[in-house]
Amino acid sequence: MTRRTRRLGVCVLATVALTASGAAAAQAATVITMSGSTSVAPLAALLAKQYVKTHKNVKFKLAQGGSDVGVADVAAGRVTIGNSSRDPKATDPGGIFFNKVAKDAICIVTNSKNTVGDLSQQTIQGIFSGKIASWSDVPGASASGPINLVVRTAASGTQDAFQKIFMGDAKVASSASQKASNGLVQQSVQSDPNAVGYVSLDFINGTHVASYKGVACNLRNAKSGEYGGVRNFWMVTRGRATGATSSFISWVQNSSAAQKIVGLHWVPLK
Template identity: 35%
Template sequence: MKMKKILALTCAAAMVFGLAACGSAAADTTAADTTGAETEETADLSGTISMAGSTSMEKLANAVAESFMAKYPGVTVTAEFTGSSAGIEAVTAGSVDIGNSSRALKDEEKEAGAVENIVAIDGIAVVTDPANTVSGLTKDQLISVYKGEVKSWSELGGEDAPIVVIGREAGSGTRGAFEELLELEDACAYASELDSTGAVIAKVAATPGAIGYVSLDALDDTVKAFALDGVEATAENIKAGNYFLSRPFVMATKGEISEQSEAVQELFKYLASDEGKQVISGVGLITVD
């Protein structure tokens, strides 16, 4: 009788162990199948994606291209930085897949077939050389400076030195957004009009009394950013709606995203994912919820 009980328990234990082992093997097989499917999907995606446009979006475009190609080795992403208007013209002409614009699209651009896909929010920082003793401006003061109505820093509480007004070239998304937000279209008295964000930073840093505007994510310690209406130029203040100089970063397509190639569609899915949002945040931009 005792022997029968021992045999029964032994068999039961063996059955339980067997089932557990089978369950474990099944789980391992499922995990392997899932991983294999993901790997196969990643390997299967191939093609090219071409972008052109805003110089202010250079850091974002390069970061997205690098991380996307690492995830999808079969896809090649290229980017040129020709200015927002040129990027929109290129995408509507069909010479690139994506036109990068650091401003909202104009009605005529939309009528030409460009679709506005906002991928991030950027702030525009107003900068000066680090030696400038003025640390903040009101909105009205900023407008007066760019109109040429205020010509010396002494009128703003600073040294008796001329204000050198620096801006971007016509067609720049940064310039378009800056002038539109301040209602300064065709009203700015520029001493210099430069063709890239980097050129503005270099010019302002090297010119005593200079003032310029640049994308927030391009800020470095060679220049000093003004507080505007008492609010510092930070992502937190832009998210809170307290900083008045902010703009969309647009990756425009000719037609809806659903009409694009598989690779382009996947790029937009990637930008909306947690992984893509980390890339956007990593270059100092604000993600779109």
């Protein structure tokens, strides 16, 4: 499997429609619609593609937009599943249910020409709050000049998790360039020698990945629990899932086939 699914555009519809042949079968198929997290989207696409191989009467439609969009969409009944890479909030709409499906590492990334070594939480907070504004003030940085911050928008689950895990009470500088997807952060960091951002582990290709508190951000360390920047992936439903949606989520959570897919780039539940 490759990283091709990460390029799904924000709010661009992608359809997995491997159903039984014939017009009658297509009409009878159950359609599970999903929107939300750009971090969860690559995993959701892989899972859906595998699921339809053995469930010919189901097809999927997948859109993105950010975790908050997915939560709002499912609460309003616009989609069957809202994909979220952030934990439940007290401000979330009532009547929705968070189904945990995997875990994921958030990595701090710089341009490949700026091989920053280990970053402490204090240094990360200083950089992203704007208190540390020059790479000359960052130990181990090979770049010089101003630090260009690349972050996610407020609707992002990755932003929410980054704030909780890395920033605590410190606030991200208002001067930071906000991007609507992991892929856009990745591209910005790849093209700017002075940039720094944070992305889901599946989006580190072409960047330099800094270690955090002495631990490298990689799949092995995320699975072992050594890496501290790990968050949950959720599939959110309107109430507890029923019917075909319940069967799909149960398959994701419990089947060895699904958890094997999760284990490719993410942290399985089991």
